[in-house]
Amino acid sequence: MRHESLAALLEHLPIKDGLKLSFHHHLRNGDAVLNMVLRAIYDRDIRDIQLYPSGIFPVHTAILEGLKQERITNITTNYLNGPVADHLKKHGLPGKLTMQTHGGRARAIIEGDTRIDIAFIATPAVDKANNGSGITGKNACGSLGYAIEDAKHSKITVLITDTIVDRLEVPQIKKEDVDHVLVVPSIGDVAGIESGTLKITNDPLGLKIARDTMRVIEAAMFLKEGVSFQSGAGGISLAITALFTKALEKKGITASFFTGGITAAHVKALEAGLVKNLYDVQCFDKVAIRSLRENANHRFMSASDYANPHNPKRKIKDLDIVILGASEIDTDFNVNVTSDSYYKIIGGSGGHADTAEDAKLSIIVSPLIKARTALIKDQLTTRTTPGEHIDCLITERGIAVNPKHKTLKKQLQAAGLNVMTIEAMQNLAHAFTDIPNPIRKPAGILGRIEGRRGETLDTLYWGES
Amino acid sequence: MARSYLFIPGNVPRMLQNMDVFDADAVIVDFEDAVATSDKDEARHLTSKFLQKHFPETCEIYVRVNAEQPWLEADIIAIKDLPLNGVVLPKTDVETLSLATELFDKHATAFDIIGIIETPRAFFHLETIFAHPSFKGAILGGEDLRKHIGFKPNDIALAFPRTQLLYAAASFNKIVVDTPYTGMDNAALEADIENASALGYKAKCAIHPNHVPTINAAFLPSTTAIKTAMRIVKQHENTGSMRFSLDGKMIDKPVILEAKDTLKRARKYGMEIRDSDET
Numbered sequence: 001m002r003h004e005s006l007a008a009l010l011e012h013l014p015i016k017d018g019l020k021l022s023f024h025h026h027l028r029n030g031d032a033v034l035n036m037v038l039r040a041i042y043d044r045d046i047r048d049i050q051l052y053p054s055g056i057f058p059v060h061t062a063i064l065e066g067l068k069q070e071r072i073t074n075i076t077t078n079y080l081n082g083p084v085a086d087h088l089k090k091h092g093l094p095g096k097l098t099m100q101t102h103g104g105r106a107r108a109i110i111e112g113d114t115r116i117d118i119a120f121i122a123t124p125a126v127d128k129a130n131n132g133s134g135i136t137g138k139n140a141c142g143s144l145g146y147a148i149e150d151a152k153h154s155k156i157t158v159l160i161t162d163t164i165v166d167r168l169e170v171p172q173i174k175k176e177d178v179d180h181v182l183v184v185p186s187i188g189d190v191a192g193i194e195s196g197t198l199k200i201t202n203d204p205l206g207l208k209i210a211r212d213t214m215r216v217i218e219a220a221m222f223l224k225e226g227v228s229f230q231s232g233a234g235g236i237s238l239a240i241t242a243l244f245t246k247a248l249e250k251k252g253i254t255a256s257f258f259t260g261g262i263t264a265a266h267v268k269a270l271e272a273g274l275v276k277n278l279y280d281v282q283c284f285d286k287v288a289i290r291s292l293r294e295n296a297n298h299r300f301m302s303a304s305d306y307a308n309p310h311n312p313k314r315k316i317k318d319l320d321i322v323i324l325g326a327s328e329i330d331t332d333f334n335v336n337v338t339s340d341s342y343y344k345i346i347g348g349s350g351g352h353a354d355t356a357e358d359a360k361l362s363i364i365v366s367p368l369i370k371a372r373t374a375l376i377k378d379q380l381t382t383r384t385t386p387g388e389h390i391d392c393l394i395t396e397r398g399i400a401v402n403p404k405h406k407t408l409k410k411q412l413q414a415a416g417l418n419v420m421t422i423e424a425m426q427n428l429a430h431a432f433t434d435i436p437n438p439i440r441k442p443a444g445i446l447g448r449i450e451g452r453r454g455e456t457l458d459t460l461y462w463g464e465s
Numbered sequence: 466m467a468r469s470y471l472f473i474p475g476n477v478p479r480m481l482q483n484m485d486v487f488d489a490d491a492v493i494v495d496f497e498d499a500v501a502t503s504d505k506d507e508a509r510h511l512t513s514k515f516l517q518k519h520f521p522e523t524c525e526i527y528v529r530v531n532a533e534q535p536w537l538e539a540d541i542i543a544i545k546d547l548p549l550n551g552v553v554l555p556k557t558d559v560e561t562l563s564l565a566t567e568l569f570d571k572h573a574t575a576f577d578i579i580g581i582i583e584t585p586r587a588f589f590h591l592e593t594i595f596a597h598p599s600f601k602g603a604i605l606g607g608e609d610l611r612k613h614i615g616f617k618p619n620d621i622a623l624a625f626p627r628t629q630l631l632y633a634a635a636s637f638n639k640i641v642v643d644t645p646y647t648g649m650d651n652a653a654l655e656a657d658i659e660n661a662s663a664l665g666y667k668a669k670c671a672i673h674p675n676h677v678p679t680i681n682a683a684f685l686p687s688t689t690a691i692k693t694a695m696r697i698v699k700q701h702e703n704t705g706s707m708r709f710s711l712d713g714k715m716i717d718k719p720v721i722l723e724a725k726d727t728l729k730r731a732r733k734y735g736m737e738i739r740d741s742d743e744t
Contacts (some may be wrong), residue, residue: 204487206676211678314527369482398487417737432482 002130002181009182013118013156015041018048018073022119022154022229024147025055025079026134026282030192031120033160036184042071050095051075051114052103054137054146054303055348058082059192075447076114078102078146078383079348089344092462096158097447099338099345099384099460100145102281103307103314103354104452105209105269109149110304111382112455119154121147122187123173126161130178132172134300135293137163139190139313142283143262146170148302151177162187172300190258194285200242200265201235205396209365210239212417213394219406219415222320222361229275230260230316231323231353233284236365240323241265247273258353259306259315259355260322260335266289270298279315281306281351307354309452314358316351322359324352324385326366326393328377329424333402335364336380337447341373343442348386354452356389361408368395373436374429376422381439383458384407384449393422400425439465466733467491467525468684469677470604470642474499475508478515485507485521487674488681489518490740493527499709505515505536509543516547527579532561541568544576551601553580556609557594566599569645577601579640583609588629595637601631602672603640607644620660621689631665651679667730685734686727694724694731 003009018289023034034053037064041049049072056063056077060193063084066072074095080088088097099198100108123144124137132151134144139162151173158180159173163213203205220270229244242265245461250257256268262280264287269275271291278298282288291298304311316322327346328336336355340346356362366375375395391408393400400422401409412419420428442463449457467490473480480583484492486538494516499506512528522527528547530540532555534570554565557580568573578599580587583606587594595598608622616622627643634641643661646654646669654676658669662683669680701707701721708717 004592202675204677205483207675208486208488 001080001179002183004183006036006184008184009158009180009391010040011042012180013158014049015044015046015187017046018050019046020052020115020117022116022150024121024144024150025053025057026141026193026248027122027139027188027190028055028145028193029040029057029059030139031057031059032124032186032188032190033120034060036398037120037160038062038066041330042069047071048073048359049344050113051077053077054102055079055350056082056084059391064296064299067091067093068265074098076100076428077348078105079350081347083378085345086107089342089462092444092446097345097460099447100448100449100450101353101452102351103309103316104450104454105146106149106303106378107308107452108454109153109308110308116150116154118156118158119147119150120158120160120175121151121163122160124187124190125163125165126159126173126181127165127168129167131168131174132159132161132169132173132178133171135160135170135289136165136168139163139187140289140293141193142289143279143280143300145301145306146303148173151305155166158182160184160187188408190286190289193283194440199235199351200238202401203235206236207239208396209236209350209367209394210243212399213240213363213365214243215415215417216363216392216399216412217244217321217361218247219411219417220361221411223247223251224252226256227253228257228259228318228320229255230258230319230321230359232325233261234325237323237325238263238265240365243270245269245272245274248404257315259319260355262288262292263287267298270295274445279306307351307358307452309354309357316355316358319355319359321361321363322355322365323365324356326364327370328376328380329364329366329375329390329393329422330377330380330387333390333393333422334380335383335385335387337391338384339382339460341381341439343381343439343461344462347374353385353389353453353457356385357452362389362391364390364393366393366395368397368425368429371432372433373431376426376429386451386457395425397428398425400443427462441465466640466692466730468668468734471667471674472499472529472645472670472672474505475512475561476500478511481512482519482525484526485523487677489524489671489674489677490681491525491527491550492521493529493670495529497529497531497537497555505531505539509540513543513547520548525550527551527553527557530565534557534564537565538568538572541565541572541574545574546660548646549576553578553579553581553604555606556584557581557603558584559590559593562594562597564601566597569599573736575599577651579642580605581605582630583612585610586642588626591629595633595639600639602640602642603702604642605644608647624664625659627664627666630654634638639701640668641666643669646676647672649673649675654679655683659710665736681734685736686731690727691731691736694727697721697724698728730737
């Protein structure tokens, strides 16, 4: 059923206390749909809202309003930063915060661990048959990968769009999964998707880490025909992607696929014929959106096809190399990308824990000293990704290999790389930073880190540190 | 022997802290042009305290002092007890060299001096400068020289001072380092290095850490050069001869010495040299 106003739509929805509502974050900091919908629901004095957005960005001020008005009880998401994180650190939640992985969220929805009542899906284009897509429309954001399982498995699916087209050749969300379509003047500002780093770092330390990462990939014998690769949109990751692409060209080989969030750097490799396919769960810039629209070998995929651990066809099952970041890492290689050292949420796993587990070579790249403190801790603030899934840490001062990977250590040493134990690397950092006093764990329990199969990896806290 | 000489400002903690991770063979901590007048005391204090606790072991360390008084004396007092590889003296001529060494004596210290040759006048006193016992070698200060003479940035104009310094350094067996490239275009940096290298330079200054990998790579001996050098040295050692032919070319003492230097540089920079490289 199509609606021309939000008020008219809500008349047809079973809006009541305790609803489980989902949203996606493909428009990132340019999203207007979550705020629009939540404010209309607040106007109906709804409480005990269970919120399931795939990501929460600073633009999502309606969540902050809902928290202050005590309308939101629980939040389950994969990524969270900005004012909502500030509020949760100071005030906690009446219920709990659950931080999932991208693959874990899709698994939970498919298997019924998460039962969404209404999925409100910002959709850049909807056709007359009610199919939805992200590749066209005035706010085209590319792949709608994180929303596809919501559409399939929610009790009610609502597409919210600002562009109606006659026919979509390749729907990302199929009409049979759609219950309502709401047409609004604008679903947001697509420029907001480019709110991350998205520029190759010019920082000498970052570039050194990138160069050493390529040397590790070569020494570990992964640079061969058919290699698959994933990197993010951070400055160091983009530098590595550029170097990786150059290395493919120099060796005269072709990668089988790049996966995950896609940027202009990945598209450049596709257009140069250096990678056969891009499997895209999320577009990070306009070049990626254009490529997804124009290039048949640039394909969207759902979060389940990307990283659901119980999906045997998940793309990352065949992934060779993944480049990941860290806000903290401990001497057992456990990684935190969720909180800062004062327990405030600053991000989340996204696909971190998913890809670290599945990829054959999982590399953490980071400066050794961040904000005048050592990256390597004796004890993590928050455990996002288990250390057993991390193969090595590359910093500007050397490479620490997880002791369980003896072959990798030998390969890197044979190549003359500066390999050291993670404890020795920690000592190098402490020589500059000294050992800081431990930060007191806050008393309030905010929620938990959920592993990709639903297991609890760690506890989240709120309150004074 | 160092290929890259990286300038870093002496008053920036992050640069000091990471001075040994940029892969430069030599680092020059700058108290002069990179540090504003109001920050010079801070640079002296910070550099001195930092190097007392964290003196790098993997690269050569120099301090570029100021040429003028009273800054020069304050600089020397701040660094006099540090185990530096030397000081870099800007605007080097006979007078600044004398002043620096007098101040070393006054404060009971001694350093080798790498002088930046960047005034036209200095080129008329190269013999005196290079003969000075504390003088370890020269850096060509191309930018300041350009301002003095008024030429536009180009390699034709630089060819003369570059060559002058090379000949002086060779005559006195001292080191010589090419002027830094001041842009951020890597292809232009490579072209600049190529021009200096063709004249005979084997080292270059960098004013940005991102220039260092390109400089280091450019001044590594090539695999072909290493293989040829190994064959020359091996034949020389086997026969004891200082004059022989190899592949139709006459080999004599200068060629043998150059081959030994090539192998020495290759070993220093971790290049793999194996017997199989000979064939």
